Amino acid sequence: RNFGGYSFARATYAQDKVGFYEMQTLYDTCQKFDNIEFYNEWFVTSIIHDGQRFCGITAIELSSGNFYSFKAKALIIATGGAGRLYSFSTYALASTPDGLDMAFRAGMALKDMEFVQFHPTGILPSGILITEGARGEGGYLLNKDGERFMKRYAPSKLELASRDVVSRAMMTEISEGRGFKHETGVDCLKLDLRHLGKELIIRKLPAIREISLKFSGVDPSNEPIDVRPVCHYMMGGIHTNIDGATEIQGVWAAGEVACNSVHGANRLGANSTAECLVWGKITGELAANYILDGKPPPPFPLHLVATEEKRIYDGIFRGTGSVNPYEVRQELSEIMNEKAYVFRNERDLAEGLKKVRELRQKSWKHVDDKANEYNTNFTNVMELDSMFRVAEVILVGAIERKESRGAHARTDYPDRDDKNFLHHTLAYYDTKEPILKTHPVTITKYKPVERKY
Ligand SMILES: Cc1cc2nc3c(=O)[nH]c(=O)nc-3n(C[C@H](O)[C@H](O)[C@H](O)COP(=O)(O)OP(=O)(O)OC[C@H]3O[C@@H](n4cnc5c(N)ncnc54)[C@H](O)[C@@H]3O)c2cc1C
The missing domain is CATH 1.20.58.100 (Fumarate reductase/succinate dehydrogenase flavoprotein-like, C-terminal domain)
Incomplete structure (x- = not known):
């Protein structure tokens, strides 16, 4: 399937429920291993280290309310993004920055946090995501003149320019008076899927249809969907090197909470779960080897x-x-x-x-x-x-x-x-305010160039 900013259709997918199937597979696979212990419904509050090496964490067991400390040899932080910092957001309600903040309070740097991705199509009024797959299958964006305005901003890629480009085009249309007013008074544009036909929508975009019907009262085979840019991803995160190692020995970060900078200043669609897989493996192996190395842990502070x-x-x-x-x-x-x-x-x-x-x-x-x-x-x-x-x-x-x-x-x-x-x-x-520093960008094969679509 095609996604924004791609030069060929390279996203593998399972209807429009990729994450659902990925999580099922991951959970199923974990069940096969007796040595994986789950701590379901625990809330981690802090990371303990001695200034250089990791020592453990503190956490609350939600079912009892008891507060515990865990001594441990290695940690992989995988607490995800923090998109609930924004009121119009595609994220789950639990996606708050407690994992980022834990690392921050423990002295690790947060990197490139100013780069926040706004996905072009959050449905109104809730902000639930209408996947880029809808445009990948041929959906259009229309302004109030019925114009497919992306042709003026990205003549070759149109609606499948990268997300930042499409979101900026949408906000320009709105600020220049070519948007629609949603019944809640919020400015928006229309995502039109009608020309794809009901059969294709039901077969390839069933979740989009269900979301539109249930959360907006719109059947996308008959009516366009009201959308506007919505907070969807954090390119920034806990500063790591290319192996996911943080500044504290024995602590790695992987997934959206980490910033190994694979996405630069703007992630392309479908690259996040790929990142989770790749850095899950890299950090998992490194953390396991670190433990097997058997260095005695530092005294627990x-x-x-x-x-x-x-x-x-x-x-x-x-x-x-x-x-x-x-x-x-x-x-x-x-x-x-x-x-x-x-x-x-x-x-x-x-x-x-x-x-x-x-x-x-x-x-x-x-x-x-x-x-x-x-x-x-x-x-x-x-x-x-x-x-x-x-x-x-x-x-x-x-x-x-x-x-x-x-x-x-x-x-x-x-x-x-x-x-x-x-x-x-x-x-x-x-304690007063964040201390900002800069860190050099490593440029290898690809030099930064202007993006033109
Ligand atoms: C609606 C939506 C659709 C998306 N679709 C795609 C897609 O099609 N392709 C793609 O590549 N990317 C997609 N993304 C992005 C991608 O899903 C996320 O970046 C990715 O799932 C992040 O995975 P993660 O494991 O790093 O974090 P998460 O999946 O967010 O998991 C973090 C976990 O940490 C737990 N946690 C957090 N804080 C604490 C704490 N203090 N104590 C204990 N536990 C804690 C959370 O409860 C959660 O279980 C989508 C994102 C959204 C919001």
């Missing part, structure tokens, strides 16, 4: 467990406050959507940062539900705590990158500036 316990129980669980954390979470994600979306500029980003910092000062750190078992109120407030730190990293990185590259499009700096910005952004934790 118990005082860090006590510090973490204090942070979450005194600071959050027993926190006193009057401001509703769910409203704060909603407001935070709306600020991100408004100020650090497809097109960015200095004024919006600075305003976004100011608003996020002001919001953070409010007294939202409290948990009303004091139950031990499955206390989602507690985990939600811990997630919010991590959202603030990582939102700030995205905003300061985006302010600092005064150029346009990949998914980071600045209207005040519309060109790519290799002279000043051909580098990675690294953000390190500090």
